[in-house]
Amino acid sequence: MSDDIGAFVPGQRFRIAGRAGGPLAGLSFAAKDLFDVAGHPTGGGNPDWARVNPVPDRHAWAVETLLDAGADLIGKTVTDEVSLGILGENPFDGTPTNPRAPGHVPGGSSSGSAAAVAAGLCDSALGTDTGGSVRVPASFCGLYGIRPTHGRLDLSGMMQQAPTSDTTGWFARDAATFARVSAVLLGEAIPDALPRHLLVAEDAFAFVEPGTASTLRPLVDKLARLIGDAGEAVLAPPGLAAWHRAQTTLQPHEAWQTFAEWIERANPRFQFSVARNLVIGSQIPAAELAQAALVREEARGHLRRLLPEGTIMCLPTTPFPAPRCGQPLTATTALRARIICLCAHGGLTGVPHVTIPGATVDGNPVGLSIIGARGSDALLVAVARALANG
Amino acid sequence: MSDDIGAFVPGQRFRIAGRAGGPLAGLSFAAKDLFDVAGHPTGGGNPDWARVNPVPDRHAWAVETLLDAGADLIGKTVTDEVSLGILGENPFDGTPTNPRAPGHVPGGSSSGSAAAVAAGLCDSALGTDTGGSVRVPASFCGLYGIRPTHGRLDLSGMMQQAPTSDTTGWFARDAATFARVSAVLLGEAIPDALPRHLLVAEDAFAFVEPGTASTLRPLVDKLARLIGDAGEAVLAPPGLAAWHRAQTTLQPHEAWQTFAEWIERANPRFQFSVARNLVIGSQIPAAELAQAALVREEARGHLRRLLPEGTIMCLPTTPFPAPRCGQPLTATTALRARIICLCAHGGLTGVPHVTIPGATVDGNPVGLSIIGARGSDALLVAVARALANG
Numbered sequence: 001m002s003d004d005i006g007a008f009v010p011g012q013r014f015r016i017a018g019r020a021g022g023p024l025a026g027l028s029f030a031a032k033d034l035f036d037v038a039g040h041p042t043g044g045g046n047p048d049w050a051r052v053n054p055v056p057d058r059h060a061w062a063v064e065t066l067l068d069a070g071a072d073l074i075g076k077t078v079t080d081e082v083s084l085g086i087l088g089e090n091p092f093d094g095t096p097t098n099p100r101a102p103g104h105v106p107g108g109s110s111s112g113s114a115a116a117v118a119a120g121l122c123d124s125a126l127g128t129d130t131g132g133s134v135r136v137p138a139s140f141c142g143l144y145g146i147r148p149t150h151g152r153l154d155l156s157g158m159m160q161q162a163p164t165s166d167t168t169g170w171f172a173r174d175a176a177t178f179a180r181v182s183a184v185l186l187g188e189a190i191p192d193a194l195p196r197h198l199l200v201a202e203d204a205f206a207f208v209e210p211g212t213a214s215t216l217r218p219l220v221d222k223l224a225r226l227i228g229d230a231g232e233a234v235l236a237p238p239g240l241a242a243w244h245r246a247q248t249t250l251q252p253h254e255a256w257q258t259f260a261e262w263i264e265r266a267n268p269r270f271q272f273s274v275a276r277n278l279v280i281g282s283q284i285p286a287a288e289l290a291q292a293a294l295v296r297e298e299a300r301g302h303l304r305r306l307l308p309e310g311t312i313m314c315l316p317t318t319p320f321p322a323p324r325c326g327q328p329l330t331a332t333t334a335l336r337a338r339i340i341c342l343c344a345h346g347g348l349t350g351v352p353h354v355t356i357p358g359a360t361v362d363g364n365p366v367g368l369s370i371i372g373a374r375g376s377d378a379l380l381v382a383v384a385r386a387l388a389n390g
Numbered sequence: 391m392s393d394d395i396g397a398f399v400p401g402q403r404f405r406i407a408g409r410a411g412g413p414l415a416g417l418s419f420a421a422k423d424l425f426d427v428a429g430h431p432t433g434g435g436n437p438d439w440a441r442v443n444p445v446p447d448r449h450a451w452a453v454e455t456l457l458d459a460g461a462d463l464i465g466k467t468v469t470d471e472v473s474l475g476i477l478g479e480n481p482f483d484g485t486p487t488n489p490r491a492p493g494h495v496p497g498g499s500s501s502g503s504a505a506a507v508a509a510g511l512c513d514s515a516l517g518t519d520t521g522g523s524v525r526v527p528a529s530f531c532g533l534y535g536i537r538p539t540h541g542r543l544d545l546s547g548m549m550q551q552a553p554t555s556d557t558t559g560w561f562a563r564d565a566a567t568f569a570r571v572s573a574v575l576l577g578e579a580i581p582d583a584l585p586r587h588l589l590v591a592e593d594a595f596a597f598v599e600p601g602t603a604s605t606l607r608p609l610v611d612k613l614a615r616l617i618g619d620a621g622e623a624v625l626a627p628p629g630l631a632a633w634h635r636a637q638t639t640l641q642p643h644e645a646w647q648t649f650a651e652w653i654e655r656a657n658p659r660f661q662f663s664v665a666r667n668l669v670i671g672s673q674i675p676a677a678e679l680a681q682a683a684l685v686r687e688e689a690r691g692h693l694r695r696l697l698p699e700g701t702i703m704c705l706p707t708t709p710f711p712a713p714r715c716g717q718p719l720t721a722t723t724a725l726r727a728r729i730i731c732l733c734a735h736g737g738l739t740g741v742p743h744v745t746i747p748g749a750t751v752d753g754n755p756v757g758l759s760i761i762g763a764r765g766s767d768a769l770l771v772a773v774a775r776a777l778a779n780g
Binding site: 089091265269272276278329332 | 660668
């Protein structure tokens, strides 16, 4: 249980005991530094956020819910700056080590939460997922992770980024812990019944690196056997690139609106890539926003039709395992775009999304994702648990 | 001689003795952290510049020249990040106190050099001036300052920003020291003869705050008496705003070209305003660049016609004295634009420019500038000296 992987925000390793006798008694968790913990600054991964925002006097809803359920909070974890990042490289708080793939990025923006769980420093950890920030680090660190149905959980005390896409998610190393924590945060028992139909996202599997597609194949086959009925379908009829474009039009615009007042007051420090995305977010023409909103509307309708109750779809969580740390800006920008192609449906449509570990490429983890109808979060967790037990 | 005004880069206060017996024996100077000093990192006001650039093994030409002339180097001074700033507010190295106007910015980007000289910590200091970075802090801190003719001095060992505008300049508190240092760096004696014609830049005086124009009036009158023959003329026939536009098209484009490779490698940290200007510099359409280049060409012709040998022009150095520290981004962006209106001719045309202290608004200094034909640097210094003696 080495603590020197840089998963925790410097000075934010502590312990707040959970309520005795709750359903999560005996479990520990960490919270991404976007969640309020009473008496601790919410840093947001940026040196100039806490400088102009007060120390919170109450816990975020998700933190309070886990404490109430008996889990112990052990600290606050590193995040990409104000959650704007997908690789987990933060020059201010440092880049957490990926315990499953040293020398490779942990994924972000919930980088420290994923790294802490992967390293065994805690049983679970809270993250946020706006454009992939739980799914991607879960994939890169070999963890279970969930982006719940948008709008389902109470986000109070969680730092916003792009409200029409923001969610609270969480990680675990094993399916049983994942199910226990999920039941508490979803407020719903994880069912035994499973979906009846599986769709394999043919466009998503075609999009990823061949080695990633092939390493996931046994997990897909196992999932198909578990569900019984399996077929193929297209996740994004206009193209994953078109959905990428819509999401990377809407999300940066909203992020700019979220942070503009703070930027006006504080002229904050950012790594160049983060500042650039904010500037681009401030420049998006209204016509582009309107077009992206149309694409979003159509995507929602498509997934309503494609994923009725009882049907789930599987896809690779990321197009490849964790890239190497410290690559040049052009390379990381291109990697980020490819990653977002597989995540954009989440922000656009709000469907729940669970990522499941179990495959590797050259020893580095990569996850298999399942998505379902809005509100089917517990069913997806049930699939993940059944797959682990099968 | 308090040293706690934040003028020096942390850890970069030292002493390198000048050659004995030179013309500047007994004088001390400091160098902006854009100049190489052998054995000391060139930080450039940014935490990620020295990280990827080697510690220099030789002095910059200007540093070497002053040491050879007998001045002692006492340290390296704070600068706006990679010289991209005009107010002197640096969140990484700190904002130097303006000794002449506490609570107000020192001006930038040669902020620490100006503050150190104004506080009496050294007799002179090296700065750089691309878009106003010597002239503005000299005005705000009540100092003599020069932006020499572009292309006249050897800039080796000085960090570039926008090569077609970059110059090495310097500061002094008094006219005699200013003349001594200028003679060495210009490699030319400061003459006794003075120009025969003075033009007062009517558009520039109309542009500035009325209190600034009126406080400079006695200095203009004194200058007119010194020269003998005085008239009015327009500095920028297409408008100071048009010259501002040309300069803020060409300079950020060049700055982006200068720093793009570093940004690609290091994804550096910047305060938002600096990153935004770099992003904007990367986005300028070719047609805008071509138009700005035309405006520059026309400006050069205009000043060649307006300022033959023996004629100088005077204008306010800045539209107002130093603004208060810590203003919101929108406010500082607007202040910066107004300041650049009075500086743009330097970057566009390359004429030499000397700023002279001697006026205040509510106790805060503001400078009077004189410009002349390319190569007339020593003549401008002679005018500053004669004005002090007159």
